[in-house]
Amino acid sequence: MRFRPIASLSVAAAAALLLAGCSGSPDQAQSPDASSSADAAECGTPFTGEVPAGLEVSGDFEGPVTVTRPDGFAPTAVQRSTVIEGGGTELTDGDVVRANYTVVDATTGEVLYDTLKTDPTGKDLVLDTRQIFGAALACIPVGSRTVSTFPAGTLGQGSPAYILVADAIEDVPVSDVPPTDGMPTVTVAEDGSPTITMPSAPAPQETRIENLRTSEGDLVEPGDTVTVQYSGALYDGGTVFDSTWQKGTPAEFPTTGVVPGFRKALEGQAVGSRVLAVIPPAEGYGDQDKGSIPPNSTLVFVIDILGVQHAPEATQ
Structure with missing residues (x-):
């Protein structure tokens, strides 16, 4: 292994x-x-x-x-x-x-x-x-x-x-949270990988963040480095453009190293949480063409927070 x-x-x-x-x-x-x-x-x-x-x-x-x-x-x-x-x-x-x-x-x-x-x-x-x-x-x-x-x-x-x-x-206790009306729905396979189904409603103009699972674990603070599993899809059409589950290994990065909407989905959450985020272009990639992400795309992420390393100032 x-x-x-x-x-x-x-x-x-x-x-x-x-x-x-x-x-x-x-x-x-x-x-x-x-x-x-x-x-x-x-x-x-x-x-x-x-x-x-x-x-x-x-x-x-x-x-x-x-x-x-x-x-x-x-x-x-x-x-x-x-x-x-x-x-x-x-x-x-x-x-x-x-x-x-x-x-x-x-x-x-x-x-x-x-x-x-x-x-x-x-x-x-x-x-x-x-x-x-x-x-x-x-x-x-x-x-x-x-x-x-x-x-x-x-x-x-x-x-x-x-x-x-x-x-x-x-x-550490964790609890599932009922889905929120108007948000994408998520079903989870046995291996933990999510399938995201988009609603018929128009994409929101502001970032929306909901918990699918809450935890009493340690909280992610601004600037911390997180270990996560995530899957990202386009709100328009539901095409998955990135997934750590598909890659076979979690990702690790500081909260300051991602787009603003993704950062909002991480900071303040607890280790063990599952987060659903809908991120409009203004807090995503804007009018950039990212290949698999067309310009002015609204993004949807399901994120499992596996661990956190606090930034140095948070541990002193």
Whole structure:
């Protein structure tokens, strides 16, 4: 399996709730326990079995961790073990989770990424088993800690071998919202990809934004970098001109790097939300000819917000 890079999993801080069901002493190393691990094959994760013997994790759940590696440690497979078994809801692909992550270079032991430093109360993201962060927590109960190994090259040619420790703090509630009269209608396939049907009414003259799904996840602020799935279609005729679902991978960009109407659809929304936006030419591409987007086109977007990385000024 090919994984997307770590950067595409960046997301935001929010209030954390530690659920019941944690075990293990904070003063003792936590060794992987085969009996407490989810069956990776059954739940669709890419893991082939337990992490190698001798790999240990120390530290409080939801707190800083220390990873101890055996001499000459060099993972050769994508593997995962549960070192703390939680008692909460089992997480599945597509759930919104608040969690802590520590990424360690498997060869040197250097901590490469620690969300406690940037998001001390937890990082929110939509679980995706094609992502190393999503795979680390899929099909385990909230309140659990897992340790995963990823061989050299997993994240692309030249990437080092990784160890990832993940604490599943809380599942973030989401709610579907009834459609709004006069807006395009959206039906969603099993893989999450939307089909957009345009109304018979004339295109609006101002940008209209409606939620199809709301979330209690972290909010996108002006200038943040978002990870999203989106599909864009022409209001006139309904032709799809761009879709990350069709491309097979989400997109990542700052909210300042898109047309004004799309930016309005992102800022103020929460991780886990689905947004429907109708954008007139004045807040789209105006009279520009963009090839698949004719001049003076009204645009319709369905956007799933998967994660957010706050702009530097928002984290200070």
